Amino acid sequence: MKLIKSLLLIFSCLLLPIVSYAWPTDTVRVQVLDDAATFGLKIDGRYEVRDAQDKKSLYRGRDLNSTVTAYAGGIIIAGNNFPANRIFININDPDVIEINTRPFRGDIQIIKSPSNRMSVINYIGLEDYVKGILYHEASHYWPMEALKAQAIVSRSYARYQMKENVSKDFDMTNDIYSQVYGGSISERQRTNKAVEDTQGAALFYKGELMPAFFHATCGGHTEDAARLWKINMPPLKGVPCKFCRESPHFNWHAVLFTGDIRQALVDSGKRTGVIKKIIIMARDDSSRITDLKIINTKADYVILAKDFRNIVGPNVIKSTNFNVSITGTDAVFEGVGWGHGVGLCQWGAYFMAKEGRTAEDILDYYYPGADVKTL
Ligand SMILES: [Zn+2]
Incomplete structure (x- = not known):
């Protein structure tokens, strides 16, 4: 026994x-x-x-x-x-x-x-981690209240990842899909001050730590997280944003060779012939595209716009809010915003802080119903 x-x-x-x-x-x-x-x-x-x-x-x-x-x-x-x-x-x-x-x-x-x-x-x-990333996420010359809002958001996001990944080897990777972490070389006096002034503060909804998503520029309306991930919560349903209109990333433009788009789609496993047309099937309430139809010389098919963006390149197709037309062998994209659009609009936060709003005002605006609490 x-x-x-x-x-x-x-x-x-x-x-x-x-x-x-x-x-x-x-x-x-x-x-x-x-x-x-x-x-x-x-x-x-x-x-x-x-x-x-x-x-x-x-x-x-x-x-x-x-x-x-x-x-x-x-x-x-x-x-x-x-x-x-x-x-x-x-x-x-x-x-x-x-x-x-x-x-x-x-x-x-x-x-x-x-x-x-x-x-x-x-x-x-x-706290050292948040200092390391803050310089990359929001440059050190930004208004202090925007830096503080970003420090709270980055800390909340990291805390959330720590909770989600507890059984894995690591919480975050060092790339744009989590947070850009530059190590200690990235620290600057003002970004460090924003971290110290908000020490331990994070975003909560109904007592639970929130996945505080953020992005560079929403382009007029933030996105409902439920459109992208299995996250359905009132503070992440999307809000109109007039603040990022002067963002350097408000408008984007890309001209791509349709052969390159075809190759990227083929590499991702989509059987695709010569692309003749890309049709916008539907847009959501934030005017981002939900589905695209790829008209091609093999079989036409519908693809989620978020998948299309990731396959072709999220830094080329900067958002899923665009118009597209094909001229000869070129696909011409005219779009607004940069990023997935969920949560804090960073350039919106920049301009809100310039107008004299506080970090709390900014977070209240982009995450309605959420509370800031100190961990
Ligand atoms: Zn915005």
Whole structure:
């Protein structure tokens, strides 16, 4: 009986997800490198290498400037073989470490795949993380109230991702699909002040932390989140916005070779012949397109406008609010807005702050019914 019990215990341990390190709840895990065969790592100061699974200390060192590589049995740093698929490096003294010459704050985890490729996850305090991204999301010369609104939004979004991804290896990636994280090089005095002045503040709806989406410019009306994702909540239903009219991203224009559009659609698995016409089938209440029909020399088909935008390129087709016509082999797009359009319109916030509105006014406007609370 005892044996069966202990076997059961071992078995249930094996079934548990691998918890590599107990991080404090205010630490964000950002994937800063993925699928790398090697990378550069520089640490000026004291550090400790641990096996991320059993947390055993493997090495203590000082000052490192090395290329990290992987082998079948583990990870090699500065000539030391660490026989583990996941190692955690605690950074003790220095404020900043460098990964491929880019500076970061906090600790890192290196995860090796069976094919000996590595990803690097940066473990960073939430407030430091928000400082790191704020400069990229809203330039430091912006009015302070707009920066504060963005700090609250970015913190809420990060907190929400931390909650959603707790069983995964990381909370966010370092790209436009989550938040652009520049590491410590991105910090500026004014953006840091906006983070410090709003320390811990986040957006809630009916007591629950909100996924505080945001985008560059809505182009006249923000979008209902339910149109894009399985998120149906009153503060994310969309509001009219007259504030972003002077945004540098209000209007966009793109001329694309129809052969390139066809290729992108084919690469995504859509059987597509020569494109003859792109027809707008329907628009939603925010005047964004919901469906497009692709008239082509094979079989015509209908595609969701949001999928079309992602397939052709979200930075070329900057929004799903456009008109399109085909002239010869060119598709000419004339559109408004930049981004998915859900939540805070960043350029709207900029102009609201210029008119003297506070961060709270801005958040009340773009997330009606939501509350700002300090975590
Ligand atoms: Zn707007």
